[in-house]
Amino acid sequence: MDKSLEKSLTQWLKSQQFSCGIxxxxxxxxxxxxxxAIVGQAYCIARILQQVIMQNMPLQASSSEFVGLVLLLLVRAALAQVRERVSFEAGKRLRxxxxxxxxNKLVExxxxxxxGKPSGAWASLVFEQVEDLHxxxxKYVPQMMLAGFIPLLILVCVFPLNWAAGIILLATAPLIPMFMILVGMGAADASRKNVTALARLSGHFMDRLKGLQTVKLFHRGAAELSxxxxxxxxxxxxxxxxxRLAFLSSAVLEFFAAVSIAVLAVYFGFSYLDHLDFGHYGVGISLFTGMFVxxxxxxxxxxxxxxxxxxxxxxxxxxxxETLVELLNFHVERHDTADSCQAKTLFSADSISIDAIDLEVFSVDGQRLIGPISFTLPAGQHWAIVGPSGAGKTSLLNALLGFLPYKGQLMVNQQPLSNxxxxxxxxxLAWLGQDPQLFYGTVRDNVALxxxxxxDSQIMTLLEKANISDFxxxxxxxxxxxxxxxxxxxxVGQAQRFALARALAQPAKLFLLDEPTASLDAQSEQSVLASLQAAMQGAxxxxxxxxxxxxNTMDKVLVMDKGLIVQQGHLSELQHQDGLLAQMINQQQEV
Structure with a gap:
């Protein structure tokens, strides 16, 4: 991973600490x-050994040290318990x-x-990758603070007793963070690649699972399994x-710690044998000092x-x-001319008219999908949008729904949509797409979404309008x-009619219908169209x-091709003109 990128990601992680609260x-x-408490515990143990072994004092003389030792053990256990709980709560709040x-960003x-991404990749992002921050x-952020405080506290206690022991600790301590830095250079990159591989696996598996019927019908089971x-x-x-990096890091850290402790033990051992005579400020090395250190x-x-x-x-x-920051910092470039700082106005109307003037619609990554186009949809009229696949028909509806950025003027009752x-x-609005999305739950939950x-009576009325109440x-x-x-x-037909009932549940003044009968049989299609015609009266x-x-039931037809409006007018006019609509009608009749 690039060092500047890793540094910026680390800074972002630090900036999120406020979510952990207190x-x-x-x-x-x-x-x-x-x-x-650790220092106090070491002091009590060293004092007990000094009094019992070197001063030949009875155990009763060290009763205060024993009481202090027991209390410190209980305090440490309580602190460990509290620390575990508050640490988990900090991570929980952050997550x-x-x-x-x-x-919120995905909704935006x-x-x-x-x-644009497989659903499995989004599931991995929302669940797995957020969990990886816990x-x-x-653990890491609190431990990073303690890694500086506790060794410093111990050095402050050791140096006044024996400067040689303090120097040994001070000299060997940097070896551990140095190795951590070396390991960390590869660990972040390996972890990033691991996250990417998990997202790819999740997306691949979930997409194949959803399309299992298609995979089996085309005899691609073995290939997809591979x-x-x-x-x-x-x-x-x-x-x-x-x-491997984690285990290697732990092994080397244990090695350096063991070597340092061994050097200290050798130093004190030779000092007690009078082979070494330094580090004790001229007062000798007592058993208390050696055991304490x-x-x-x-x-x-x-x-x-x-x-x-x-x-x-x-x-x-x-x-x-890396993936989280990329998503959270993703900015959709706004091409409309409205002032972004202007306060958004409430909208209320008994009827809706749409005016598009030199309208250009863009994808979320800035690619132009439509335009420039101009048209005026008067209030109460029903228009059809036709054209070959990829002409931009759905993109136009997505712009009206507020899902795609645009440039030019898109007016609703003479008010800019962006305002x-x-x-x-x-x-x-009432929206009905070609691929209805019903959610896990009851029929009641889906219709009343x-x-x-x-x-219940109102829901049954809506189901009757959608011609699905009998089912x-x-x-x-x-x-x-x-x-x-x-x-x-x-x-599919039942799902489409349930979705239609849900769309009719709000008093819509503008219906946006995207291939509402694409997956239906002839009988279901006529049923849905009849329900829509009745619901759209006055809208x-x-x-x-x-x-x-x-x-021929539409007031006007917009014919789109390659993101542009190439024809517009009533069917009776356009079908006799030499244009795209006439070609499409002839092709459909030949089929």
Whole structure:
């Protein structure tokens, strides 16, 4: 990973610490108090040994030290328990805030942006990669503070007793962070590649699982299984690379700590044998001094060893943060001329007219999809939009829904669409797409999605309008009939009519219909069209369709090709002109 990128990601991780609230500070405070308790515990043990062994005092003479030792042990256990709980709470709050920020960003970018990646990749981002941040805040950040405080506290206690022991600790301590830096150079990059491999595997697997029927029908089961195996093997190898670095880091940290403690033990051993005579400020080395220092020596390196153990959490967080930062910082360039600082106005109207003047619609990455086009949809009229695939028909509807940026003027009742509050504007819309999305839940939940206050009788009225009430009443569960994920349990035609009932649940003044009968049989198509014609009385409507048989019921037809309007007018006029619509009608009649 590029050093500047890693540095910027680390800075971003640090900037998110405020989400942890006071719990992160409490975790660090518990660590500080535990460090002080460690020194007190070492003092009590050393004092007991000095009094019993060297001064030949009875155990009763060290009763205060024994009481202090027991109390310190209990205090350390309580601090460890509290620290574990507050650390988890800090990570939990951080994950909650980051996950909410990701979901808000996805809502802001809209469905067009989300469809640019497999659903499995988004699931990996929202769940796995956000979870990867937990240990960084719950363990690594507090430990990084303790790795500086506790060794410094121990050095302050050791140097006044024996400067040689202090120098040994001080000289060997930098070896551990030096090696951590060396390991960290590869760990962050390995973790980032591991996150990428996981997202690729998740997206690949979920997409194949959703399209399992198609895979089986085209006899591609063995080939797709091989592809999943390849992606899984890539993820396994990258995971093992991360684990190898983590184990290597731990092993080397243990080695340097053991060497340092061994050097201290040798120094004190030779000092007690009178082979060494330095470091004691001229007062000799007592058993208390040697035991006190040797007991503290492992504790001196323990915070550094713990930091090394948790260092992979930083590498993991940096790897996960790259995708998160890329998403959260993703900016859709606004091409409209409205002042972004202007306050959004509420929208309310009994009818809706649309004016497009030199309108250009862009993708979320800035590619022009439509334009420039101009048209005027008067209030109460129903227009059809036709054209070959890729002409820009759906993109035009997405611009009206507020999902795509645009340039030029797009006016709603003479007000710029960019000046309206999108949530308020969408309350006046009814949208029905060619691929209806029903959610896991009951029929009642799905129909009342936009208006949870609907009564059962009102929901049944909507189902009657959508010509699907008979199916519900004939079922034993009625409105409590469960619909599984991806509309499982109902046919495509039934799902489309449930979606139509949901669209009719709000008093819409503008209907935006994107191939509403594309997946229906002839009988279901006529039923849905009849329901739509009845619901659209008095409202405006734009219908994208490939079915040219019913265009004579439309007030006007827009013919689009390659992002431009090439014809517009009533069917009776356009079908006799030498143009794209006449060609499409002839081709459909020949079929």
């Amino acid at each position: 719990f992160l500070k409490l975790s660090i405070l518990c660590g500080f108090l535990n460090g002080i 909650s805030d980051i996950r909410q920020a990701v979901l 970018l809209g469905p067009v942006f989300i469809k 240990d960084y805040y719950a 592809n999943i195996e390849t992606a899984s093997e890539d993820f396994r190898s990258r995971t093992m690379s991360v684990l 040797l007991i503290l020596a492992p504790e001196f390196f323990q915070p550094l060893r713990d930091l090394g153990t948790h260092y992979h959490a930083k590498a993991q967080a940096v790897g996960a943060a 309206l509050q999108l949530a308020d504007w969408r309350r006046h 936009a208006n949870p206050l609907l009564t 519900v009443t004939q079922h034993a569960q009625g409105l409590d009939l469960m619909i599984s994920d991806q509309s499982a349990g109902v046919s 405006s409507g734009l219908t994208v369709t490939h079915r040219l048989d019913d265009l």
